[in-house]
Amino acid sequence: MNLNVKVTLFFVSITAVLLAVLIAISLYAFRSFSIASATEHIRTASEIVRVHLTESMINGVIDKRERFLQRLVEVQGLKSARVMRSPDVEKQFGKGLSVESAADDIERRVLSEGKAHFELTTVGDETVFRGTIPYIATSSGSPNCLQCHQVAEGTVLGAVSMSMSIDALKEKALFTVAGIAGVVTLFAVLLILLLRRLLRPISDTANAVEEAVQRALRGDFKAQVQQRTTDEIGQIAGDMNRLLTFLDDGLNRIGSNVARLTERTPAPGENLLTATIDMVEGLTNAAHFKQAIEEDETKAEIYQRLSRTLQHEFELAEFSLYEISNNKKQMKGIIVDGEIADTCRWCDPQILVRPEACRVRRTGHIVDGIGHPEICYSFRPPAEVGERRHVCFPVIQSGAVGSVVQLLVTPAEQDKLESRIPFINVYLREAAPVLETKRQMESLRDSTLTDPMTGLNNRRFLEEYVETLVASVQRKRSHAAILMLDLDYFKMVNDTYGHDAGDAVLKALSTVLKQSVRASDLVIRYGGEEFLIILIDTVGEAAERVADNIRVAVENLKVQVAGIVLQKTISIGISDFPTDSETFWQAVKFADVALYQAKERGRNRIIRFTPDMWSDTKEY
């Protein structure tokens, strides 16, 4: 119910109640006035009758009294008039005319009690006021009652009974009340109309503000409220318009800035406010994501965070992350559906060894399989999993595709994914420079931990890794065999054939060493022509067997340099961690001590460390 209707109803109700009260009061007042007026009228008439009767008695024409009463009744308003004698008067003067006796209980009571009686009765359709007034004997005045009547003062001499119609009075009263009610009603109607006129700008402005607010809630801030007056209501309309314009302008500016960042513009008819909130929220989350990945230590952590974001924030269950190798010649699976996996899923495995087969890697653009399901030939989901749509994103690092993110959805979910593509793009754009920095740092770190000539890890790597290694051995309560290896008479190669020949021998030796141990074992170029091998979970004879295999392989190794064939032997010292020493570096020293023994005892041999070889009591 709007304000205008409410106010109208309120005033109509108030007017109706006021009118009812006014009519009731007026009717009551008129009734009281009519009764009082009729009473006075009858009292005056009874006094006239009394005076007339007294004068008639004095003048001796009392027998003409009936005619007088008939003439009296002709007076306007009077309906009947009758006098009656009291028993005392009847006793003195005899019974009067036939109509001069008490006709009913009221008259009898008035004659006996001497008290006037008035009443309002209805005769047929007529309202009649009847009054019966006693005449009391009094000694005052001249002549007075006691001069003729032989009764005591205060005796009831008789009574007069009169009736008069008050219909005319009633009619006048009703007419007057109706007139008053009409005037009041007219005044109320005029007042209500005036109020409605005054309220119209308020209610129209309120309706317009309400409509503008409703449109604003739907994201449309273009509504304007018509300014109808120059008072406070007009001020409210003007302020509302300024506020709407300000919000519309501000939201458009925020929206276009955010749209530039997300490359997403709200669709026609879309709620501008919620779309902008969504976009700002997406950007804020992306900024938090960037802050988090900047504090991550490794690329692997970043990929895992990205994977969790895809799962939880974008509610994707099926997706794969790939990384392009530094030399751009290979592509490696990183994560599939949130799990670490080094394969590809639902793509031609060719892309792993020939990254150009991956359309994203080749073009550097998003490959949208939602709009064009057949766009990429390498995407081959197996028939049994049902229909899938794919969208693949490049992560551009230093101007080239560094990683690829593949998202998969069923056709039913494709709209949801499509609406999120701009945000996913923002996340990947934020991730790209961080991934690139981590990649550069990791390759820099790798270079400081790797011997460039042989490609083996260097001593620095061992120093960094030793803590993990020792913790792993201790946790598993296992052993690690430490092999210290040194080529025999290597100096001679350098001296005789030059350093290049020496380098060629060292490279060939590195390959032999790598091939002779498990992938989980560590082969380290410990220094110059000295190598260290750590055989994980290997003890006693097994370690010696591996060492002997290496010794034999080196003995048989023929290195061709500048037309000559070089053949060398190697000496190996072995110690066991933690059997020989609970300190890792002391165990390394013991392997070195054993190696010295191997050299001492004629080279091209393996010597297992025994405590008697170490006389120094001091801890390493």
Ligand SMILES: Nc1nc2c(ncn2[C@@H]2O[C@H](COP(=O)(O)OP(=O)(O)OP(=O)(O)O)[C@@H](O)[C@H]2O)c(=O)[nH]1
């Ligand atoms: N070509 C080449 N030579 C190296 C490299 N690092 C160390 N050497 C040489 O390796 C030789 C090590 O010789 P020594 O340890 O003195 O003895 P050796 O000739 O191997 O004889 P034994 O160890 O006693 O059997 C030195 O001549 C070093 O210059 C390298 O990276 N390349």
